[in-house]
Amino acid sequence: NAGVTQTPKFQVLKTGQSMTLQCAQDMNHEYMSWYRQDPGMGLRLIHYSVGAGITDQGEVPNGYNVSRSTTEDFPLRLLSAAPSQTSVYFCASSLGFAAGEVGTEAFFGQGTRLTVV
Amino acid sequence: ELKVEQNPLFLSMQEGKNYTIYCNYSTTSDRLYWYRQDPGKSLESLFVLLSNGAVKQEGRLMASLDTKARLSTLHITAAVHDLSATYFCAVLPTWGSQGNLIFGKGTKLSVKP
Numbered sequence: 337n338a339g340v341t342q343t344p345k346f347q348v349l350k351t352g353q354s355m356t357l358q359c360a361q362d363m364n365h366e367y368m369s370w371y372r373q374d375p376g377m378g379l380r381l382i383h384y385s386v387g388a389g390i391t392d393q394g395e396v397p398n399g400y401n402v403s404r405s406t407t408e409d410f411p412l413r414l415l416s417a418a419p420s421q422t423s424v425y426f427c428a429s430s431l432g433f434a435a436g437e438v439g440t441e442a443f444f445g446q447g448t449r450l451t452v453v
Numbered sequence: 454e455l456k457v458e459q460n461p462l463f464l465s466m467q468e469g470k471n472y473t474i475y476c477n478y479s480t481t482s483d484r485l486y487w488y489r490q491d492p493g494k495s496l497e498s499l500f501v502l503l504s505n506g507a508v509k510q511e512g513r514l515m516a517s518l519d520t521k522a523r524l525s526t527l528h529i530t531a532a533v534h535d536l537s538a539t540y541f542c543a544v545l546p547t548w549g550s551q552g553n554l555i556f557g558k559g560t561k562l563s564v565k566p
Binding site for chain 2: 369371376377378379380381384394426440441442443444445446447
């Protein structure tokens with residue numbers, strides 16, 4: 337059971353380039369989300385999805401796009417990379433509210449360290 | 454605005470000492486989570502606290518939740534070097550968050566011999 341898998345682990349982009357961070361989970365979780373982690377800022381929510389075909393914005397969505405065509409996958413797209421998007425990105429998944437009280441515990445991937453130059 | 458505040462943000466301890474990390478939050482919630490993060494690694498779930506008065510213990514760590522005071526504590530007993538990490542609390546608001554966890558900024562713990 338792999339859990340939450342993110343690729344790549346490291347990436348360097350030039351300003352203006354686009355790329356997709358991949359996230360896949362094999363736990364049949366309905367709920368998936370993307371966070372970015374910056375020093376001294378904790379984790380901030382970028383986008384989330386409560387199920388296939390449903391996505392919504394979090395706290396810091398600008399410059400990012402998501403889609404959820406399957407339960408397993410939740411890719412994050414950087415449309416035109418900027419140095420302000422240099423960060424560590426984490427994908428997380430959980431069973432969601434429908435699973436009851438413990439379902440909202442989030443399981444995290446290993447992270448993608450992105451540098452935009 | 455939903456806020457989750459941890460203090461201290463940095464904590465340097467000597468081995469064998471006790472200390473408490475505090476997590477205050479500004480909204481109604483009856484679900485709180487503690488995570489541990491080692492440098493360059495992902496977040497590992499430590500505790501899930503689901504009701505007022507909940508207390509959970511694992512080894513030298515004990516977490517508690519007071520939903521009326523909107524406060525959770527993570528108590529470290531007789532610290533050892535292996536506990537050095539960053540600890541995050543995360544709150545699931547009762548409403549308004551669409552099921553998203555709101556994280557504190559983290560407490561970076563360093564345990565020295």
